[in-house]
Amino acid sequence: MESVSIVRAEDVSKAVGDLYREINTHLRPDVLEALNEALAREESESAREILAALLENQDISREDGIPLCQDTGLAVAFVSMGDQVVLEGGTLQEAVDEGVRNAVAEQPLRASTVTDPLERRNAGDNTPAIVHLEHVRGDRLVIRLMAKGGGAENMGRLCMLTPGEGREGVVRVVVETVRDAGANACPPVIVGVGLGGDFETAPLLAKSALFRDMGQRHPEPALAELEAEILAQVNALGIGPQGFGGRTTALAVLIEQAPCHIASLPVAVNLACHSHRHGSVTLKGEQKRLAD
């Protein structure tokens, strides 16, 4: 390597804080479009009313600077770090936490993290953030950030299927998860599915799938077809917006897959609510030549 790319921890904090605030008050264009399409499709009056209210909600959020939802979520960061990147001034976790802390103090976003799952004392600043790191080639640091609410997150599922259960088993698990989540996950939902890997990679794949723009189908035709088939079955459940019936139970099904063991077929389902808040930022550091 001839040069390194120096990224300052404080720039990471600033980028994360700005993004965390932004995604909580500005509904993404792909979600907005999907909600508008759903409104055009629905016939039941209550489903239409709810979808119209959600569209109005995002207008108000944008205008008033009030978060889309009071559950402004845990901050979940998927970070891709180029092999030339050197982070200066702190660890990645420290830098992300600082950004989250500042955003919670300023937005203001809701304090939704408890420090201990059983004692349940509120941390007050939503730290620690959840940080996943992937090391890639290049000179950039890409941060994808999601504000993940508890309602939808609680309804996710991991099933270790046997290979013999195959495609049918996968469809069954996903459809049952959405059915059992019902109104609790604030439908219409976005369904993230992780196939393969092992016990911990399948849920990571399911969550990372949720970052895909909803207008994009999976590049592999077989998976794109599987996404379409599951979406049709999920919407045939009739749960509808908020669980009061209708055609739109999910806005999209997004699948990611990875190789797995000859004995396993892990399937993870991570649900996102209609208030699907995520975004990304790319930091290009300062280039420095390495001394000979």
Place this chain on the structure above:
Amino acid sequence: MSVRCGDRVLLSGVVFSARDAAHKRMVAALECGEPLPFDPAGQVIYYMGPSPAPPGRVIGAAGPTTSARMDVHAPALYEAGIKATIGKGPRSEAVRRAIVEHEALYLAAIGGAGALLSRCIKEAAVIAYAELGPEAVRRLVVENLPVIVVNDAHGDDLYEKARQGQAGARADEE
């Protein structure tokens, strides 16, 4: 009570917000024979923990949270005199029985419409358990808060009707 399952209602008046941690404390108080932070007779509980109020506003985003988590505590509160609860998602069999028995209601507000619902809240004051932050008990004055009746005193359930494809039958009549 004249409202029925499926009715859409605009609620105005006083409601008290409380969620997981506050419920745990309130039910513990009831068990010890201690008073609740407010007199529950005829009152409404909103399962909600708001985001902080921005400058010039009384409250931040203020939509409902998942009611099922309060199911273990709700029958005792209906027993104590609560007339209605507001949240999102279906209730347990025990809660539905308590609603029938006490001629009470369970109402749903639109989950994820926090900014829109915020505008319906005209006053907000923490009245108990301030140390719980967003989970503190608040006294709220609401105006035209849109809700839909899910469970009524007749034992009807709107989510069940939706599953059977008959939701909206009454809701669309108005």
